[in-house]
Amino acid sequence: MEGVSYQRFPKIKIREVKDDFMKFELRETDASIANALRRIMIAEVPTIAIDLVEIEVNSSVLNDEFISHRLGLVPLTSERAMSMRFSRDCDACDGDGQCEYCSVEFYLRVKCLSDQTLDVTSKDLLSSDHTVVPVDYSDTSSSFDNTPNKGIIIVKLRRGQELRLRAIARKGIGKDHAKWSPAATVTFMYEPEIYINEDMMESLTLEEKTELVESSPTKVFGIDPENKQETGKCMIVGNPSTSPGIPLCGSRWPNTIWVYASMVIVVDPEAYTYDDEVLKKAEAMGKPGVVEIHAKEDSFIFTVETTGAVKASQLVLNAIEVLKQKLDAVRLSDDTVEADDQFGELGAHMRGG
């Protein structure tokens, strides 16, 4: 079937973007694409991290390996990572992985000379490339906070202790080691669709409604005091003018009066965690179907949080790019197609030609 395309045209709606956080809706595609994007953001978008440490002097309380490990976990700004080479693919440096195309050099030289404990932080790491530096977490938005930003503490030194080292940072992916993962959290959820059967809901007393609303561990439903609805003859226990009381419905009560009960509304559908608690409650109350909840199979809400190595929006774009590259890599090579053509005649025969 030449020319037939089964392509989809997904839609995106961004809700919120910050440097290291974003929330967006992805629609008109299926879970396989959403999950592929999530998996790639976590494990296959490249970043730069310290991969090799040569320690010259270390008289600190932490051993060399401990410090090397901590250095590896320091997030480095990695806008350059997508265009950088993996050191194993680099032909400029004979595979020792120490050339400018595939690595960035860092130096750290700190000695404590005072009686006060000295914090060695990520700010003490001196980079050979100004585009690849430890991520700065100083929060400019909270100016009232006067604590000076000191970066990520690597080790603390006492008087006379010294740390001197050279480190090589390389490009890598989270699949290799988690230190290369640009993602703090990447999650998606199906968008829930919640229906309230109004007729059935009306047959509940306010007490039952409250019970139903409160059965959800997250605040999905609420009782709307504004949007009141006539429910029928009820008797108010207690003084109706001072307290809402508990309306008791039914004709058994002689002194019934007309009251207005509040409606159950959906406050925040996305707070629903697919826990089924409300549905179970409805069933226990003998009113199955009073609330119906479905997951929209083609609609996803993503939250992306990064370590700061790349911006959240860039992380999503890089993930799409990486997925495209991966798809390109799994295309059939020409010699595979040729090898199959040798079967051509047999193939045509088998297909009933």
Add this chain to the structure above:
Amino acid sequence: MNAPDRYERFVVPEGVKKVSYERDTKIMNAATFTVEREDHTIGNIVRMQLHRDDNVLFAGYKLPHPLQYKILLRRLSFARHASSNTVQIQTTSQSSPMQAYNQAINDLDKELDHLKSQFEGELAKHTRDY
């Protein structure tokens, strides 16, 4: 020790083909594709895309073992009306597993292009608002 290198999880060894193709000897228009050093990320999206193809009767994938870094994609395809006349036979021959596979990848690629432009458009709109 004897632990394999970490990169073995995603670097195709020399002399090994990324994708190999094997025709099924017993079933018409059926084949198995072996993709080296890939996981559920690729396996699942290709499978789901193949399911959208009306000519594909069966498409499935498996990861034989968590420590064997490859996936097997198996699919069987032919036209829905594989009865007689020439046009339909052509249709049948045109939707070989290989073509279905290529089509799925092309469609996914286009979908991602679309997704990317959508995202960039939305992002531009969003950053302008601030």
